[in-house]
Amino acid sequence: MILKGKAWIFGDSISTDHIAPGRYFHLRTNLPELARHVLEDANPDFAAQMQPGDFVVAGRNFGLGSSREHAPRIIKLAGVNAVLAQSFARIFFRNSINVGLPVLELDTSSISQGDELEVDLEAGTVRNVTRDITVAFQPLPPVMVKILGDGGIVEHFRKYGDFNLE
Amino acid sequence: MASTLAEKIIGAHVGRDVKSGEIVVTPVDVAALQDGTGPLALTQLEELGLIRAHNPEKTVLFIDHAAPSPRKELSNAHMSLRKFAAGTGAVLSEIDEGVCHQRLVESFASPGDILIGADSHSCTSGALGAFATGMGSTDVGIGIATGKTWLKVPATLRVTMSGEFPPGVYAKDLMLHLIGLIGADGATYMAIEFTGPLAQAMSMPERFTLCNMAVEAGAKTGLFAADETTRKYLEQQGRGGDYRELAADEGAQYERTVEIDAQALEPTVSAPHTVDNTMTAAAAAGTKVNQVYIGTCTNGRIEDLRIAAEVLRGRRRHPDTRLIVTPASRSVYLKAAEEGLLTVFVEAGATVTGPGCGACVGVHGGILGDGEICIATQNRNFQGRMGNAEAFIWLASPATAAASALAGEIVDPREYLS
Numbered sequence: 001m002i003l004k005g006k007a008w009i010f011g012d013s014i015s016t017d018h019i020a021p022g023r024y025f026h027l028r029t030n031l032p033e034l035a036r037h038v039l040e041d042a043n044p045d046f047a048a049q050m051q052p053g054d055f056v057v058a059g060r061n062f063g064l065g066s067s068r069e070h071a072p073r074i075i076k077l078a079g080v081n082a083v084l085a086q087s088f089a090r091i092f093f094r095n096s097i098n099v100g101l102p103v104l105e106l107d108t109s110s111i112s113q114g115d116e117l118e119v120d121l122e123a124g125t126v127r128n129v130t131r132d133i134t135v136a137f138q139p140l141p142p143v144m145v146k147i148l149g150d151g152g153i154v155e156h157f158r159k160y161g162d163f164n165l166e
Numbered sequence: 167m168a169s170t171l172a173e174k175i176i177g178a179h180v181g182r183d184v185k186s187g188e189i190v191v192t193p194v195d196v197a198a199l200q201d202g203t204g205p206l207a208l209t210q211l212e213e214l215g216l217i218r219a220h221n222p223e224k225t226v227l228f229i230d231h232a233a234p235s236p237r238k239e240l241s242n243a244h245m246s247l248r249k250f251a252a253g254t255g256a257v258l259s260e261i262d263e264g265v266c267h268q269r270l271v272e273s274f275a276s277p278g279d280i281l282i283g284a285d286s287h288s289c290t291s292g293a294l295g296a297f298a299t300g301m302g303s304t305d306v307g308i309g310i311a312t313g314k315t316w317l318k319v320p321a322t323l324r325v326t327m328s329g330e331f332p333p334g335v336y337a338k339d340l341m342l343h344l345i346g347l348i349g350a351d352g353a354t355y356m357a358i359e360f361t362g363p364l365a366q367a368m369s370m371p372e373r374f375t376l377c378n379m380a381v382e383a384g385a386k387t388g389l390f391a392a393d394e395t396t397r398k399y400l401e402q403q404g405r406g407g408d409y410r411e412l413a414a415d416e417g418a419q420y421e422r423t424v425e426i427d428a429q430a431l432e433p434t435v436s437a438p439h440t441v442d443n444t445m446t447a448a449a450a451a452g453t454k455v456n457q458v459y460i461g462t463c464t465n466g467r468i469e470d471l472r473i474a475a476e477v478l479r480g481r482r483r484h485p486d487t488r489l490i491v492t493p494a495s496r497s498v499y500l501k502a503a504e505e506g507l508l509t510v511f512v513e514a515g516a517t518v519t520g521p522g523c524g525a526c527v528g529v530h531g532g533i534l535g536d537g538e539i540c541i542a543t544q545n546r547n548f549q550g551r552m553g554n555a556e557a558f559i560w561l562a563s564p565a566t567a568a569a570s571a572l573a574g575e576i577v578d579p580r581e582y583l584s
Contacts, residue, residue, distance in 0.1 A: 017528075017548040017549060017550040018548070021555065022553055023550070025232060025528070025529045026240050028206065028243070029206075029242070061351040061384070064350055064351070065286065065548055067283075067286040067301060068203060069206060069303045073206075087354070089351070089354065090354055090355050091302065091381075094305070098302060098304050099304070141189075143318070162312070163191045165189060165191060165316050166189060
């Protein structure tokens with residue numbers, strides 16, 4: 001599957017507090033409303049201006065901090081196709097796969113704000129159409145491919161009635 | 167085969183030797199949710215038709231992040247947790263009982279356990295020799311319903327600690343220093359095993375402080391061997407029967423070893439907005455502070471409050487600096503009352519709150535204003551953490567935080583300690 005959209009650039013160490021700020025704690029049971037504030041503390045214009053299909057492109061250790069699964073959920077709910085980063089924090093990475101949000105590790109340094117990207121999940125590549133550069137992303141671990149392929153951990157469980165990962 | 171603590175605990179659960187990198191499906195001993203992550207977990211279980219608790223006595227739902235509730239949305243979220251507990255027999259920890267991680271070590275986690283919690287600081291229980299890790303709502307929800315989860319057996323970063331803390335230097339200073347040294351992603355996907363003569367000499371509260379912040383270096387858990395100190399702690403909690411000795415094997419394979427000599431450490435702080443942005447308190451001295459926050463799962467235990475009280479006794483906060491003190495749990499609160507510490511705090515101009523997460527999570531009880539600066543004993547100083555992205559948070563030990571409340575600016579606490 002080829003995903004197409006524009007890049008939104010974020011820096012290093014984007015925390016779950018940037019993604020789903022604590023001051024909206026009361027909206028955690030209202031995800032569509034919480035999604036209107038996604039990444040607000042990293043870029044206040046992002047939620048209003050991003051288009052469904054766009055990509056979040058970041059530096060190191062994206063998603064560090066809290067275990068709040070709401071963070072990848074609202075990124076997905078906002079319509080983001082995938083998150084591309086130099087590296088991810090562990091809990092965020094696992095939560096993203098669980099909720100069916102592709103999270104791809106690659107050298108993002110050649111991507112700029114607004115670049116048109118095409119992500120080929122099967123081939124494992126990110127093509128920067130604007131700059132005519134193609135970068136490979138780190139293949140997901142097989143266990144993650146399995147869960148993501150099933151559509152997330154809930155769908156995995158629905159399908160098998162148990163874990164089917166070993 | 168020589169095993170690390172993480173390999174040993176996971177191996178014992180799956181009934182065979184395991185090595186770092188393997189994927190296993192393992193039984194879970196303790197599963198925990200809190201009021202920020204719990205409602206979503208329950209929604210997911212409803213979707214799966216799995217409204218049940220496999221092991222209700224070791225399934226604990228904590229109302230601690232927004233306790234007492236400041237808003238109706240959160241009151242309704244709390245109702246959903248109470249309903250699940252009533253329907254399944256799971257344990258409910260109410261608003262008077264305190265922060266989940268403190269409650270877990272007091273009453274639920276044991277050496278050799280696998281504990282999963284929908285809160286990133288679940289690694290705190292690793293100090294007891296439990297493989298304790300934070301996960302998302304859905305993972306923990308499934309763990310609650312089925313009694314199982316999947317794990318990648320982590321590689322281990324070993325931290326070998328020696329020497330003695332100089333006066334005015336504490337476990338918190340060591341942990342901030344370590345995170346500054348290896349970075350906020352220095353242990354990503356790894357377990358941190360704390361070893362060496364100083365690890366053996368450390369009290370349980372010091373061990374809790376270190377393991378609590380393992381996730382701030384990206385780690386999956388922080389671990390101490392279970393020893394005599396662990397046994398005595400569990401006995402004090404009326405849980406002597408939960409003790410079992412646990413140590414890594416000689417010759418276990420470590421990804422990396424970092425050595426720390428406590429003697430060489432100084433009071434340390436983390437500057438805004440990342441935990442690894444560390445410097446000495448002396449280097450940060452003179453930074454004006456509007457609010458000082460003492461408490462949390464990192465440093466809200468009785469030993470922490472005693473240190474703060476030692477600094478604050480008979481003194482008064484700076485007129486331009488607010489001081490908030492939140493005991494980590496009900497038992498800490500009671501002990502602090504018994505020992506007269508609450509009086510010391512109130513006389514020093516502190517606002518003492520009931521136990522819970524308090525101001526740390528930015529929901530209530532001390533939200534910062536635009537441009538304001540706080541120095542806090544918590545584990546995280548991310549932008550927006552305390553409810554305002556325009557505010558600045560510094561992290562420190564209880565001694566440094568208390569001394570800064572007196573000075574109205576960040577200070578090296580050693581001049582305030584007798």
